[in-house]
Amino acid sequence: MFYRPADGHGLPHNPFNAIVAPRPIGWISTRGPTGDNLAPYSFFNAVAYVPPQVMFASTGVKDSLTNIRATGVFAVNVVGAAQIAEMNASSAAVAPEVDEFALSKAERAECETIPCPRVANAPATLECRMTQIVELQGKGNFLVLGEVVGIHLRDECIRNGRFDVRIWQPVGRLGYRDYCTVSEVWELQRPGEG
Template sequence: MFYEPRNGHGLPHNPFNAVVTPRPIGWISTRDSAGNDNLAPYSFFNAVAYEPPQVMFASTGIKPDRDGTKDSVSNIRETGVFCVNIVEYAMRDQMNASSASLPKDADEFEHAGLAKAECHQISATRVAEAPANLECKLTQIVQLPGTANFVVFGEVVGVHLRDDCLVDGIFDVTTFSPLARLGYKDYTQVEQTFSLKRPDE
């Protein structure tokens, strides 16, 4: 099968999300200028640079109570900061609950039953029990073609690692089983890992 996205695919559901998988989930926490906390998961998320460490996430939808975007992007525009919370399999239900479309001043932490902790370097709240949290300062927001497609880039200025995830000096993902997004309504978890050496090592 071949199709051009602009002409449609003729399938019951869009296969694009199922092709680019698995995708890590950026659980983005922000705070607006009035002090309201927000939390939302984004599966268009990844690390993009080592030095200095930088990450990105993309927001691709609109909320009716926001100006052409969603709460996360709107709050970041106001404050210039955000926190990425890493999602483990054990928190899948809370992550899913936080994806609900709630009013802009609603607190997804409370809605999902999550404990909060204050960030150290930025004015935002983080998921207290997450395996890791990345405190970020906004570097740029890029608008992509299409309706309400924004990519947010941030420099990581603070890193929290849960103590039980550190094994012999290594952040060991097998201790918490990261959650990843597949296509449609499907997810997966990391349960096994293996190592490969690069040819020039």
Template structure:
């Protein structure tokens, strides 16, 4: 089949976010005048090594956050955020933290997530995450469409859970990924591939 997104599609669910998959999940912690916030975002990836940089997409808005969501509103306010990887055992908590709670509600408490402080920024992080990236905001780019934004951050600190380091490599027991729709997957089998000379 072929369709033009501007014209819609004949399927019962939009296939776009299931096509670009699997995607890592950024479980983002923020702090603002109303308190702490935690929410998952699956339009997320790393984009540069030196300095290390990440981006994530914020889409849609809440009525109590002036054209965006709690996460982006608080990042604009404080200029920092933490990106926590989601351990498989935290799947239910991650899902619970996606609830559209009122501005000022603490999803760490709502979802029963252990909270810790970051080292380089004034921001909460998930204490049990396999890894956490402490980030300073570089820029927010307005994207096409209503309430679509790209958030660009520089990584200023990295936490790695000790059991996720093996022989000097970051190797968590499994990686939770988003596949689109309501589908998720665990990546548990790895293989290595040598690049061509000079690659």
């Protein structure tokens, strides 16, 4: 099968979201004029090491984007297997004044370097200062870039000096309503490495 996105795919469900998979979930927490916000985004990733930088994309002007524009900061909470129910509950489309921390029963804590809440039991949280918001092609597509200025790691997720994904089992988005958890991990050496 071949199709041009501009012409449509002819399938009952759009395959694009399932092609780039699994995608990590950026569980974005913000604070704004109407209160705290917590929402998952599956167009999320790390984009640079030094300084560490991340990105996430928003389709539409959502509360997260509004709050980041107002404050210039956000936190990325990673989602492990133990946070699936809370993450899903926080994805509800609700009014801006609704606190998704309370709605989802996610435990809230304060960030250290930015005025923003974070998910207390997330395996890791990246405290970020927004560096750029880019309006992408299409209606209501925005790319948010941020520099990581503080990192929280749950102590029990560190084993032998490594932040060990086998302990917290990252959750990924596969497309449609499909998700996965990382349950098998192996190492590969690059050619030429000793």
